[in-house]
Amino acid sequence: MLITLSPDDDxxxxVQFERGGRTWKPLxxxxxxxxxxxxxxxxxxxSRWANGRDWAADDWERSYLPTEAQWEYAAAGAFDNIEHVYAGIHHRGKSYESDGLPIPLVQQEYGRSRFGLRHMSxxxxxxxxxxxxxxxxxSDAATQLDPVAEIETGARSERGGSWVGPIELCRPGYRRGRNPDARGRCLGFRCIGEIPT
Structure with missing residues (x-):
């Protein structure tokens, strides 16, 4: 399974990072x-590596990506002020090769949730x-505390909307899925962690 783009991908x-020997660094x-x-x-x-786990393990039960329920809870309030939702920036046919992708910095105040998390919408x-x-x-499974859809369907969930699509897709309750091999200019992630005991 590929985790980076193939060399002939346009x-x-x-790409925001490069490999230098055994490590990766941002461009x-x-x-x-x-x-x-x-x-x-x-x-x-x-997400596993950032939590001190074996990133190469086939233990799919222990992911440190948020469940949809966790993500939606954390995103509450992020769509309340739509003037601060970074969406609808892309225009069909626009090329970004010379000036980079129009992605704001993580500390900018876009899509801020009630918990202070930025870029949730x-x-x-x-x-x-x-x-x-x-x-x-x-389904009945969704009535559990912190539910997670664990039956393989061929698509993984994604949440939040993006700079490419319309603002309507940025509502915290909007859901969709994508092939887990997909890599997009508007598709990323955030991690969760365990509470120290």
Missing amino acids: RQTD PGTAMQPVVLVSWYAADAY GTIWHWCRDWFTPDFYS
């Missing part, structure tokens, strides 16, 4: 942008841990 100019001007162009597998591997889509099931929230 989005190579939009100039990208260190404070949300990371994009990563598959669900890459996002999941990073708009900017980029966020991968979630769940398999995407359109009717999941009308």
Whole structure:
């Protein structure tokens, strides 16, 4: 499974990091942008590594990507002030090769939730841990505390909307799924962590 773009992908100019030996480093001007162009597998591997876990393990039960329920709870209030939702920036046919992607820096006050998390509505889509099931929230499994859709469907959930699409997709309750191998200019992630005991 690929976690980076293939060498002939026309989005190579939009990649934000480069490999130097056994490590990765951000390219100039990208260190404070949300990371994009990563598959669900890459996002999941990073979330494990950031939590001190074996990123290469096949333990799909322990992901540090948020569940859809966790993500939606954390995003509450992020759509209340739509003037601060970074969406609808892209125009069909626009090329970003020379001037980079129009992604705001992580510290900018876009899509701020009631918990102070930024970019929860708009900017980029966020991968979630769940398999995407359109009717999941009308199922018995959704009545559990912190529900997660664990039945494989071929698509992983994503939340948040992005700079590419219309603002209507940035509502915290809007859900959709995507092939976990997908990598997009408007698709990234955020991690969760365990509460120390």
